[in-house]
Amino acid sequence: MTNLKAYAPASADLEGGLASLRGDCARMVPHWAAPERIVPLPVPLSLIHGVKVPPTSARLLEAMSDYGD
Template sequence: MSTQPAPREPQESEFSLAQLRGASARMAPHWVVPADAAPARVSPAAIHGVVVPPASARLIDATPEYGA
């Protein structure tokens, strides 16, 4: 006799998008961030050693909020 559990069939998410959004809205007040938590601005000239793969750069460039 096998002690392995029967394989489960893939199921869709137990929650709908509306339920997840509602749960997020209810949790949001618990995640208040202090106003002084924003990091200080850094000059682009001071940033060294950051490497962005070309595919990622193209993806961000194609996003209207970030691209030119």
């Protein structure tokens, strides 16, 4: 059996609502590090060769409406 107190020193409110969840998240914020923003480099057109779609997927997509009509 797992000892939950060893992993969660703060009391866990399993029956709490949204306010409890937001409080839990606010307490965890200092433990989370956001990665530095990564700016993607443009891909040279010579490296783009197209997309291969299996015939069954192509038929499925062809049968779908364009905008969810």
